[in-house]
Amino acid sequence: MNDSALSRSIDRHCANRLSIVGIGPGDASLRTLAAVDAIKGADYVVGYRPYLKLIEDLLPGKEVYSSGMGKETDRVRAALDLLSRGPVALVSSGDANVYGMAGLGLEMAEHPAEVEVIPGVTSFTAAACRAGLLFRECVAVISLSDLLTPWQDIEGRLRQAADFGMPVALYNPRSRKRDWQLLRALNIYEKRDVLVAKEVGREGERLFWTTAAALMDSVSLREEIDMTTLLILPGRGTYRGDVAREAEVNLVGTGPGGQANLTAEARTILSSSEKILGAERYLNLIGDYPGEKVAHAGPCPERSYARFQEAEQLARSGKKASILTGGDPSIFSAGWRIMDLARNRLPVHISPGVSAFSSVAARAGAPLSGDFALLSQLDNPEAPSLLAAAGFGVVIYNVKGHEVQAFLQELEPERAVALARDVARKGEEMIIMKAEELMETKPSGFRFTLLVSCPKAEIREGRIIARRGYDTKYSY
Numbered sequence: 001m002n003d004s005a006l007s008r009s010i011d012r013h014c015a016n017r018l019s020i021v022g023i024g025p026g027d028a029s030l031r032t033l034a035a036v037d038a039i040k041g042a043d044y045v046v047g048y049r050p051y052l053k054l055i056e057d058l059l060p061g062k063e064v065y066s067s068g069m070g071k072e073t074d075r076v077r078a079a080l081d082l083l084s085r086g087p088v089a090l091v092s093s094g095d096a097n098v099y100g101m102a103g104l105g106l107e108m109a110e111h112p113a114e115v116e117v118i119p120g121v122t123s124f125t126a127a128a129c130r131a132g133l134l135f136r137e138c139v140a141v142i143s144l145s146d147l148l149t150p151w152q153d154i155e156g157r158l159r160q161a162a163d164f165g166m167p168v169a170l171y172n173p174r175s176r177k178r179d180w181q182l183l184r185a186l187n188i189y190e191k192r193d194v195l196v197a198k199e200v201g202r203e204g205e206r207l208f209w210t211t212a213a214a215l216m217d218s219v220s221l222r223e224e225i226d227m228t229t230l231l232i233l234p235g236r237g238t239y240r241g242d243v244a245r246e247a248e249v250n251l252v253g254t255g256p257g258g259q260a261n262l263t264a265e266a267r268t269i270l271s272s273s274e275k276i277l278g279a280e281r282y283l284n285l286i287g288d289y290p291g292e293k294v295a296h297a298g299p300c301p302e303r304s305y306a307r308f309q310e311a312e313q314l315a316r317s318g319k320k321a322s323i324l325t326g327g328d329p330s331i332f333s334a335g336w337r338i339m340d341l342a343r344n345r346l347p348v349h350i351s352p353g354v355s356a357f358s359s360v361a362a363r364a365g366a367p368l369s370g371d372f373a374l375l376s377q378l379d380n381p382e383a384p385s386l387l388a389a390a391g392f393g394v395v396i397y398n399v400k401g402h403e404v405q406a407f408l409q410e411l412e413p414e415r416a417v418a419l420a421r422d423v424a425r426k427g428e429e430m431i432i433m434k435a436e437e438l439m440e441t442k443p444s445g446f447r448f449t450l451l452v453s454c455p456k457a458e459i460r461e462g463r464i465i466a467r468r469g470y471d472t473k474y475s476y
Contacts (some may be wrong), residue, residue: 022120025201043086103369137237253353278324363464384411
């Protein structure tokens with residue numbers, strides 16, 4: 001591996017593609033086929049050394065450029081320069097839009113429209129699936145690192161999320177030189193349970209439950225938390241159930257659509273399932289598998305019950321069944337109904353998938369380079385507008401056109417937004433513009449996803465690019 005950053009200028013007319021690739025949390029089973037294909041199709045692979053070690057099996061025959069912590073801009077310069085020689089993959093762990101390289105890569109690219117962002121399974125959803133946590137209404141994702149974001153902004157977002165009772169996933173909770181920020185955050189959430197997830201999807205993975213109060217009281221417990229750890233604090237609408245690492249009944253996240261967005265684990269489970277149960281649209285997207293595909297009609301509770309009954313019958317006879325969810329099972333899926341039916345009856349395994357918000361963000365560019373909040377629907381225009389004002393990027397699922405109008409009136413006019421439907425599926429639609437411009441279009445229809453970018457975003461060549469400030473000097 002070569003640590004040198006290249007400095008030659010980019011060929012303006014280069015036909016080679018830069019792919020910014022989310023490789024998932026680390027385990028090969030949680031990579032998508034799209035991520036694997038992008039890396040295999042690249043002549044050059046650029047990344048942070050520990051992340052490149054996670055994909056060593058994909059690197060034979062590649063020219064690899066690596067660097068250490070704090071060298072993000074060097075890696076992007078190297079990747080862009082290498083485009084004059086051949087296709088390049090710039091890798092991020094988890095999802096490239098979640099505190100990853102998508103924002104910086106698009107910001108530094110001369111032609112953002114020519115850059116491809118490939119979404120991956122995020123670490124916080126992988127941890128949630130491992131622990132049996134399913135978010136039914138909302139979730140906020142916040143980094144406690146104040147190296148790029150002033151602490152007063154981070155604390156303001158922590159308090160805003162707490163005011164709404166939101167579940168919260170905390171990234172970068174503690175390092176050798178940053179230990180007081182965690183205590184400040186825990187003090188805000190002192191009455192909550194805490195899932196501590198270390199090395200998710202990697203060797204040495206460990207998950208355990210404690211409380212915010214216990215972490216505040218115990219130095220030894222806090223010392224178990226480092227930069228490879230994330231914390232999840234359940235809140236409003238969180239379902240918590242029991243899961244198994246392997247089981248005959250499987251909740252399988254299909255990703256946003258298409259075989260390329262399935263993880264290796266999902267493909268393995270589907271290939272060995274006697275029956276695959278789910279909505280017809282998901283069954284049509286996953287491709288051909290030997291098991292019987294079964295769709296159920298009727299209202300959601302009845303459909304879930306029918307799927308569970310069939311899956312349970314197979315499990316009792318020692319056969320495997322898969323129940324499909326769109327995106328990731330932990331994010332606004334009906335998977336919690338299956339978990340609730342299975343409680344105290346039989347074990348269920350949850351297989352993570354690429355979340356719908358990850359796919360929308362990747363299609364839009366890099367709109368979520370900082371903290372963000374996910375909402376299952378727009379039933380209260382005040383909540384998302386306050387979250388956006390606090391500096392969150394905001395993604396709202398299942399929005400109707402007239403609801404978009406009402407919400408945009410509460411948003412600052414210049415904020416970059418994307419309105420999407422059926423991303424990564426047949427008939428995909430996406431509009432990217434400023435909030436005031438989208439309001440003037442008076443969108444109509446239903447089943448949209450509305451994405452409001454993080455602050456300090458620009459629209460360039462039809463892509464949203466949110467700046468995270470990587471020019472700030474790191475100090476670890």
